[in-house]
Amino acid sequence: MTVVMITGGAGFIGSHLCDIYLSEGFEVVCVDNLVSGKMENIEAHLNNEKFHFEKIDISNREDVAKIFQQYKPEIVNHHAAQKSVADSVLDPFLDLNTNLYGLLNILDAIKSNPIKNFIYVSSGGALSKEIVGDETSVETDKPQQASPYAINKFAGENYIKVYTKLYKFEYTILRYANVYGNRQIPDGECGVIPIFLNNILADKPSVLMTYEDMPRGCTRDYVFIEDVKEINKLVTHTPLNTEINIGTGIEIPILDIYNTLAEIFESNQPILRKPPRLGDVKRSVLNTDKAKQLIGWKAKYELNDGLKMLKEDMQREGKI
Ligand SMILES: NC(=O)c1ccc[n+]([C@@H]2O[C@H](COP(=O)([O-])OP(=O)(O)OC[C@H]3O[C@@H](n4cnc5c(N)ncnc54)[C@H](O)[C@@H]3O)[C@@H](O)[C@H]2O)c1
Structure with a gap:
């Protein structure tokens, strides 16, 4: 074997x-x-x-x-x-x-x-x-x-x-x-979906890191x-x-991720804005x-x- x-x-x-x-x-x-x-x-x-x-x-x-x-x-x-x-x-x-x-x-x-x-x-x-x-x-x-x-x-x-x-x-x-996907641990760069989801399920607001030229946040491929x-x-x-x-080859701003999650998991919580973190890549799509x-x-x-x-x-x- x-x-x-x-x-x-x-x-x-x-x-x-x-x-x-x-x-x-x-x-x-x-x-x-x-x-x-x-x-x-x-x-x-x-x-x-x-x-x-x-x-x-x-x-x-x-x-x-x-x-x-x-x-x-x-x-x-x-x-x-x-x-x-x-x-x-x-x-x-x-x-x-x-x-x-x-x-x-x-x-x-x-x-x-x-x-x-x-x-x-x-x-x-x-x-x-x-x-x-x-x-x-x-x-x-x-x-x-x-x-x-x-x-x-x-x-x-x-x-x-x-x-x-x-x-x-x-x-x-x-x-x-x-x-x-299921079992994802809500921390780290990769964890924006479980982080948002945890907040939504706990009925808490989430935070979006934005650049001046990218008000919908960084973009990622999920x-x-x-x-x-x-x-x-x-x-x-x-x-x-x-x-x-x-x-997937599809570039999605993090704000759009939040909005899609909020719709599927039925939340009205707001999203708060903050400056970006050091080391983050602004845009990525593969x-x-x-x-x-x-x-x-x-x-x-x-x-x-x-x-x-x-x-x-x-x-x-x-x-x-
Ligand atoms: N999740 C993503 O979006 C993503 C994207 C790109 C690359 N990756 C890579 O995929 C891999 C898995 O990521 P994940 O999202 O499942 O993360 P995860 O944290 O759920 O899994 C990582 C696992 O490694 C274990 N681990 C960490 N340090 C260790 C050590 N010193 N010795 C033994 N075990 C250790 C952790 O306990 C954990 O179980 C990582 O290499 C990560 O860099 C993940």
Whole structure:
């Protein structure tokens, strides 16, 4: 049976990956230090003999090496990260420790425990170039690298490309847009939807960071978790050995996100304005033609459909 190691497996995206890998018959090693991940996200699997949870901090080299020796995974799907752009500005050392040293510890463990396939998660939004007019960001653009988070994610991509040649494994780099869906943890750059949603459900106002020339806030590309699950499945079976953008190609101002959420979740709460945060990319929208050409992946869900499905998921689980 093929063993897959999912780092960050108790988090938002990682826990959905635990679900799909188990349903596809893999043995799953979920590695997480629970700094933002939650046991409730993986609770359903704790009695499954094909599922192993290891509470490990990936910045601890010895612990990472031990886990590799113990389970000998053939596939690594690396989702553990400090994921907030704003926090990476406040504490660049934590970002470096988790997002780069943590990755290096994993790559170092691969030297003596060979793997076949590495899936590395990067950020299309943070690595986007400065968007002008109606252009979209393509993988060959020069990244802005406007934050320690972006610098470390990009450096991580480069480490993967070096290690794949040195230690002969295949890889795919997934540059996600902003992902949203059930189980998302309301913090960080990626968390605007759960942050707004928490406020709406608590009947509290939300805050919008605006620029003088962008009164509706920054723009982002939002991709639904079902589409993200699909691309992870595809590149698990067919590594692409390159980086691909994973988004919708639709640029949405944050105010429009709020208004759509308020409509679907029936709220009249106002939105308050504040100046922007340091390190934020003003506009980002991803061109996903490369994913379509290489592996036939294209986002199926537009924001309205994804948010309606999120509401149904939350209702089914009794969260609202
Ligand atoms: N959610 C998005 O919109 C988005 C967009 C672009 C990229 N990403 C990337 O996707 C990945 C997953 O993001 P998410 O939204 O699911 O976040 P998340 O916070 O829900 O998941 C991250 C997981 O990593 C774990 N973790 C953090 N530091 C760790 C450490 N030192 N050792 C072990 N585990 C650790 C956390 O406990 C958590 O379970 C991250 O790499 C993030 O940078 C996410």
